[in-house]
Amino acid sequence: MFFLSGLRLAALVAMVVGAVPAGAADQTPASTFVGSTACAACHRSEHSDWLTSQHRAAMQEPTDSTVLGRFDSASFRRGAVETVFSKRDGKFLISTEGPDGKLADFAVKYVFGVYPLQQYLLELPGGRLQAFGVAWDARPATEGGQRWFDLYPDRKLAAGDPLHWTGIDQNWNYQCAWCHSTNLRKNYDPATNAFATTFSEISVGCEACHGPASRHIEWASKPSTQSPHHGFDVSLDQRAGVSWAAGAGATSARTGPPASDKETRVCAGCHARRQQFSDDPVAAARFFDAFRPVTLEAGLYHLDGQQRDEVYNFGSFLQSRMHAAGVTCSDCHNPHSGKLRLAGNALCGQCHSAAVFDQASHHHHASGSKGAECANCHMPAAVYMGVDARRDHSMRIPRPDRTASLATPNACNQCHSEKSAAWATEAVKSWGMGGKPGAQGFAEAFHLADSGAPGAGAALASLIEDKGQSAIARASALHRLSQAPTIAALSLAGGALSDPDPMVRAAAVAVFANADAATKRQALTPMLTDETRLLRMEAARALAGEAEAGLEPAALLAFEKALAEYEAGQLFNAERPEFRANLGALYLARGKVDAARAAYEKALALDKSFAPAAVSLADIARASGDEKSAEETLRRSLTQNPDSGALAHALGLSLIRQKRLPEAMASLEKAVALSPDDSRFAYVLGVAQHDAGSPDKARETLAAALSRHPFDRDILSALASYDMEAGDIAAAADHAERLSQLEPEDAETRQFIAAIRAMAARGRR
Numbered sequence: 001m002f003f004l005s006g007l008r009l010a011a012l013v014a015m016v017v018g019a020v021p022a023g024a025a026d027q028t029p030a031s032t033f034v035g036s037t038a039c040a041a042c043h044r045s046e047h048s049d050w051l052t053s054q055h056r057a058a059m060q061e062p063t064d065s066t067v068l069g070r071f072d073s074a075s076f077r078r079g080a081v082e083t084v085f086s087k088r089d090g091k092f093l094i095s096t097e098g099p100d101g102k103l104a105d106f107a108v109k110y111v112f113g114v115y116p117l118q119q120y121l122l123e124l125p126g127g128r129l130q131a132f133g134v135a136w137d138a139r140p141a142t143e144g145g146q147r148w149f150d151l152y153p154d155r156k157l158a159a160g161d162p163l164h165w166t167g168i169d170q171n172w173n174y175q176c177a178w179c180h181s182t183n184l185r186k187n188y189d190p191a192t193n194a195f196a197t198t199f200s201e202i203s204v205g206c207e208a209c210h211g212p213a214s215r216h217i218e219w220a221s222k223p224s225t226q227s228p229h230h231g232f233d234v235s236l237d238q239r240a241g242v243s244w245a246a247g248a249g250a251t252s253a254r255t256g257p258p259a260s261d262k263e264t265r266v267c268a269g270c271h272a273r274r275q276q277f278s279d280d281p282v283a284a285a286r287f288f289d290a291f292r293p294v295t296l297e298a299g300l301y302h303l304d305g306q307q308r309d310e311v312y313n314f315g316s317f318l319q320s321r322m323h324a325a326g327v328t329c330s331d332c333h334n335p336h337s338g339k340l341r342l343a344g345n346a347l348c349g350q351c352h353s354a355a356v357f358d359q360a361s362h363h364h365h366a367s368g369s370k371g372a373e374c375a376n377c378h379m380p381a382a383v384y385m386g387v388d389a390r391r392d393h394s395m396r397i398p399r400p401d402r403t404a405s406l407a408t409p410n411a412c413n414q415c416h417s418e419k420s421a422a423w424a425t426e427a428v429k430s431w432g433m434g435g436k437p438g439a440q441g442f443a444e445a446f447h448l449a450d451s452g453a454p455g456a457g458a459a460l461a462s463l464i465e466d467k468g469q470s471a472i473a474r475a476s477a478l479h480r481l482s483q484a485p486t487i488a489a490l491s492l493a494g495g496a497l498s499d500p501d502p503m504v505r506a507a508a509v510a511v512f513a514n515a516d517a518a519t520k521r522q523a524l525t526p527m528l529t530d531e532t533r534l535l536r537m538e539a540a541r542a543l544a545g546e547a548e549a550g551l552e553p554a555a556l557l558a559f560e561k562a563l564a565e566y567e568a569g570q571l572f573n574a575e576r577p578e579f580r581a582n583l584g585a586l587y588l589a590r591g592k593v594d595a596a597r598a599a600y601e602k603a604l605a606l607d608k609s610f611a612p613a614a615v616s617l618a619d620i621a622r623a624s625g626d627e628k629s630a631e632e633t634l635r636r637s638l639t640q641n642p643d644s645g646a647l648a649h650a651l652g653l654s655l656i657r658q659k660r661l662p663e664a665m666a667s668l669e670k671a672v673a674l675s676p677d678d679s680r681f682a683y684v685l686g687v688a689q690h691d692a693g694s695p696d697k698a699r700e701t702l703a704a705a706l707s708r709h710p711f712d713r714d715i716l717s718a719l720a721s722y723d724m725e726a727g728d729i730a731a732a733a734d735h736a737e738r739l740s741q742l743e744p745e746d747a748e749t750r751q752f753i754a755a756i757r758a759m760a761a762r763g764r765r
Contacts, residue, residue: 029215031214033201033214058180062109079156109123127195132165219231304408305394398428399438401435521551600620723735
């Protein structure tokens with residue numbers, strides 16, 4: 001969400017790369033942070049490169065040289081609010097709407113980022129720094145830059161909105177800080193709802209990647225001292241001894257699997273879309289002990305794995321053939337300057353033969369043109385934050401044919417925007433290159449799964465079992481199976497629990513989360529002692545509640561330890577409502593209703609518009625028989641979040657339970673209008689209309705929903721039943737046949753279909 005100051009090769013802030021060997025902590029003092037200046041004497045070249053980097057300028061004190069925006073009483077109007085940027089008494093000031101909705105002056109505390117845009121951090125009570133929503137476009141005027149611009153031009157934002165600069169989603173301490181400074185400690189205090197955030201170096205310094213350097217300096221003063229990594233815990237030496245020579249007849253120099261992912265995971269701490277649950281340097285060093293990366297989820301990535309939302313580079317790169325061949329971030333980027341090692345196609349030519357690939361016979365464009373540049377075809381860019389063009393690091397073969405069938409973007413039409421995808425597909429075919437699958441062979445399987453189409457389970461199973469596919473693709477397939485796990489899905493997930501990749505194991509754990517208690521216990525108990533903290537946490541969360549009751553004493557001890565890790569991870573982010581809600585769900589699963597209620601109430605106190613907490617509080621009230629309190633909670637939350645389909649749906653159900661049907665129908669209809677992509681809302685509305693005595697209206701509602709969700713089993717089943725009631729046997733038979741394609745082995749479905757077929761046969765006679 002926030003500008004990562006152009007960091008293309010991020011440091012993992014406060015990184016200690018690797019754990020201290022067992023027993024060493026008793027003999028050797030922990031290494032401490034000494035600052036980048038201490039590195040310059042011995043590492044002049046690297047330090048000089050770093051001084052020119054965007055890492056160095058990731059966050060700075062505001063001065064005449066660091067502030068790029070015009071603070072000369074320049075003004076910017078957003079709706080009814082006019083913001084003025086000025087300088088007075090040596091301070092850079094922004095006069096704008098504050099948290100109370102009134103105009104006030106706010107001093108710029110820090111400059112954030114440098115190019116292609118620069119933001120400004122303003123201070124609010126409780127140790128909060130907030131990223132202001134009007135940024136400076138640092139690009140040249142010839143490219144449209146040198147202007148103030150709105151980061152959210154399509155949103156109406158007022159004080160109290162989470163995306164308003166004073167809101168929870170613009171908080172530097174949680175959203176931005178870790179990746180813009182060195183040795184960042186958030187230091188949030190849940191008791192006071194305040195931060196005491198610290199860092200040892202304001203920007204991304206040498207130790208952000210290499211780890212604290214005091215022991216390295218000691219080693220340098222006595223180089224004969226035994227140290228396998230020269231005083232660091234682990235050396236970032238994946239490029240050491242790299243041979244670029246291609247074998248006889250080969251067109252690429254790098255073909256082997258990665259020897260280690262340690263460098264990529266250092267960068268991933270900042271260049272991944274992920275949740276963080278620890279800022280301990282030792283935990284962060286192992287990545288999965290501090291972070292939970294997202295998989296290729298709908299809404300974040302396109303079906304074929306191309307970047308869609310702001311996902312940064314890690315998840316894209318893991319899909320690539322480059323990663324599979326052992327390429328690392330620093331093979332392309334100078335890790336100290338952040339710049340590319342070579343310009344243009346020469347960069348790719350380090351591995352890929354220019355005699356083969358940098359030729360018109362390969363790229364089919366005029367030499368020297370944009371179409372002849374490797375990156376424009378294989379790493380198309382998408383623009384984020386208004387002006388920041390970021391290249392997709394999945395490094396894929398262009399597939400315009402998938403644009404027509406799956407609505408995924410393609411590099412060809414990014415340049416030839418006036419042409420159709422069909423035109424691009426034919427052009428590629430004419431070159432004899434059409435339909436090459438590339439490294440990302442999962443788009444069709446994800447399409448089937450996300451639409452609920454027949455064959456989805458088999459397609460996902462094939463993908464999960466294909467060890468030639470990337471780990472992130474296989475994890476993403478497991479993630480899709482976790483939505484409604486079948487016996488076959490649980491079998492697949494059981495095998496994946498022993499996969500060497502933590503992402504695959506974590507996705508496999510999620511599949512078991514909705515299984516019965518005995519199945520969960522058998523599968524997940526061994527994961528409580530997994531070497532990776534993320535896996536232990538996820539296993540404990542899945543087992544909490546009914547499943548934990550049957551654990552053997554040793555397993556119960558492991559469970560309690562892992563559960564403590566999970567709770568600590570949620571409390572680490574206790575300033576956010578979603579993590580408070582996670583705790584609420586945990587407590588509720590364990591029967592601690594009062595603790596769950598308190599957690600959900602705290603979530604709403606942090607963000608009054610947070611719908612999941614309101615729905616959960618209403619459920620607690622309903623379970624205790626207090627339907628009136630449930631209704632009041634939902635109505636109160638709807639005043640803060642009137643566009644929430646989930647809240648409108650929950651209110652409708654509450655009103656049905658109170659037998660206030662006209663009001664209930666209006667609320668359920670509103671939920672469908674607000675959230676048309678949620679098939680469950682439409683199904684419930686149709687059933688409610690039928691049960692309220694409006695069967696024709698119910699069929700109309702469900703038919704409309706079926707056009708949007710053609711493979712929804714509940715909608716098909718309800719329609720077939722209601723068609724039979726209405727005497728429309730042909731329609732019933734059609735819907736039943738479609739249902740049979742989705743559930744060919746389900747006995748109840750087969751029985752239902754047989755009855756409809758019999759009725760249809762009698763009708764024909």
